[in-house]
Amino acid sequence: MRRIGKQCMRWFLLILVFPASLVYSHGTAYEIIRPDSITIRASFDTGEPIAHTDVLVFPPDQTEAQSEVTTDANGIFAFSPDRPGTWSLQVRGRGGHGMRINLDINQELLPGEPSGSGRVSYLQKIVMAACVVWGLTGTALFFSRKKA
Amino acid sequence: MSFTRIRFLCIVPVAAFIFLYGCSSEKNSALVFRANGEDFVRQGFIDKQGWAIAFDTVLVHLSDIAAYNKKEGLRAELQGNFAVDLAAGDDNAIPVKVGTVDNVAAGNYQSLKFKVTKATAGEYRGSSIVMTGKAIKDSLSIPFIIKINETMTFTCTEGYVGDEIKGIVKEDSVADVEMTFHFDHIFGDNDAPMDNHINSSSVGFDFFYQYRDGGKVAVSQSELKQDDEYETFVRALWSLGHCGEGHCEVSEQSTELHD
Numbered sequence: 001m002r003r004i005g006k007q008c009m010r011w012f013l014l015i016l017v018f019p020a021s022l023v024y025s026h027g028t029a030y031e032i033i034r035p036d037s038i039t040i041r042a043s044f045d046t047g048e049p050i051a052h053t054d055v056l057v058f059p060p061d062q063t064e065a066q067s068e069v070t071t072d073a074n075g076i077f078a079f080s081p082d083r084p085g086t087w088s089l090q091v092r093g094r095g096g097h098g099m100r101i102n103l104d105i106n107q108e109l110l111p112g113e114p115s116g117s118g119r120v121s122y123l124q125k126i127v128m129a130a131c132v133v134w135g136l137t138g139t140a141l142f143f144s145r146k147k148a
Numbered sequence: 149m150s151f152t153r154i155r156f157l158c159i160v161p162v163a164a165f166i167f168l169y170g171c172s173s174e175k176n177s178a179l180v181f182r183a184n185g186e187d188f189v190r191q192g193f194i195d196k197q198g199w200a201i202a203f204d205t206v207l208v209h210l211s212d213i214a215a216y217n218k219k220e221g222l223r224a225e226l227q228g229n230f231a232v233d234l235a236a237g238d239d240n241a242i243p244v245k246v247g248t249v250d251n252v253a254a255g256n257y258q259s260l261k262f263k264v265t266k267a268t269a270g271e272y273r274g275s276s277i278v279m280t281g282k283a284i285k286d287s288l289s290i291p292f293i294i295k296i297n298e299t300m301t302f303t304c305t306e307g308y309v310g311d312e313i314k315g316i317v318k319e320d321s322v323a324d325v326e327m328t329f330h331f332d333h334i335f336g337d338n339d340a341p342m343d344n345h346i347n348s349s350s351v352g353f354d355f356f357y358q359y360r361d362g363g364k365v366a367v368s369q370s371e372l373k374q375d376d377e378y379e380t381f382v383r384a385l386w387s388l389g390h391c392g393e394g395h396c397e398v399s400e401q402s403t404e405l406h407d
Contacts (some may be wrong), residue, residue: 056311061256063313063323088260090309098309099391102258 037078038109040101042071042091047073054092060085081105151391153241175316178250178255179224184243187240189323190330195283196336196346199353204283204311206234208329210246211265212301215315215325217258222257224249230268234329235281243326257315258307262327263400267298275368277385279331283342283353283365292365298382298403302327302389302396309394323343328390351381379405 042050056065057079069079089101192202213226226247261291264276272278277296317323334349359367382403389396
């Protein structure tokens with residue numbers, strides 16, 4: 001009896017899902033995702049785009065480039081900062097000259113990361129440390145108690 | 149345990165903490181200021197008119213040199229006047245050390261300001277830039293000495309442009325900043341297209357060659373004032389100052405030009 005019930009339930013679920021998958025199999029869909037990069041357009045003073053040019057990306061307080069990207073025909077390039085601070089972007093122009101963009105990235109501008117996720121504040125660290133000490137003290141007192 | 153002993157046990161770690169904290173807050177970092185004429189000056193080059201230029205000396209007189217970061221409240225000033233030979237050393241010499249500022253706070257000294265001023269003493273008194281060397285083209289070999297008395301201030305706010313970031317000082321370490329001078333802005337560059345700004349905005353050695361006397365060129369800026377290309381020449385001087393490959397703003401120029 002129980003086995004028959006299980007079989008009925010399987011068929012019921014299959015009937016429920018199959019038409020829905022038919023409906024959506026040839027449709028189009030879109031999904032809004034959080035942007036994973038910051039996009040910049042580089043141009044000369046004249047407004048002419050700095051096209052097909054190398055851009056060196058320097059993280060905050062780093063002397064060496066983390067990555068190198070290239071501008072497209074419209075002078076557009078993108079990069080993905082992974083921490084807040086001043087990011088330096090060096091765009092090489094014609095004749096060996098170049099420009100440097102110093103971009104301040106704060107927590108809100110960090111792409112692809114909900115604010116505060118995965119980060120522990122200073123206050124949180126203190127509270128966590130206090131809890132550990134408290135726990136160890138309690139454990140030590142428990143085992144060192146004199147038995148009545 | 150006696151009260152004295154407890155007090156001793158408390159005092160020792162506190163004193164140690166204060167001592168270590170005091171040591172760590174001491175500024176042992178330094179910022180080195182360098183000047184660079186790049187390979188054009190050290191190795192020579194072919195100018196836009198086909199002259200092979202080889203420099204013996206390129207003296208630049210500098211003063212009021214400072215690296216700073218307004219946002220972070222940082223400033224390091226190199227006190228004094230300096231006569232720097234950008235052609236010093238061999239073909240692959242590192243940029244010339246102008247001076248060091250010790251005990252600077254850690255941080256990003258991205259911005260740079262410096263003045264090109266006249267020498268107040270010595271052989272080239274009254275000149276701000278002096279170039280000596282030889283220009284060769286076909287069968288001609290012309291020694292030259294070109295004295296410039298233009299004074300100007302260069303401000304490079306955004307910072308060094310190159311393969312690395314300069315001016316980031318970390319605790320107990322030494323970093324450098326660089327004042328870069330692009331002399332191809334005066335002579336042009338045979339390797340660049342003739343319609344490139346480096347050639348369309350420069351005068352080339354021909355500009356000086358026309359003032360030759362007795363098989364050599366010995367000319368000063370004041371003698372060039374009547375030349376049709378004088379304005380182009382002065383504007384080229386105003387574009388000499390760089391921070392790596394990044395342009396610097398020029399101000400306080402001694403020559404007045406009408407736009």
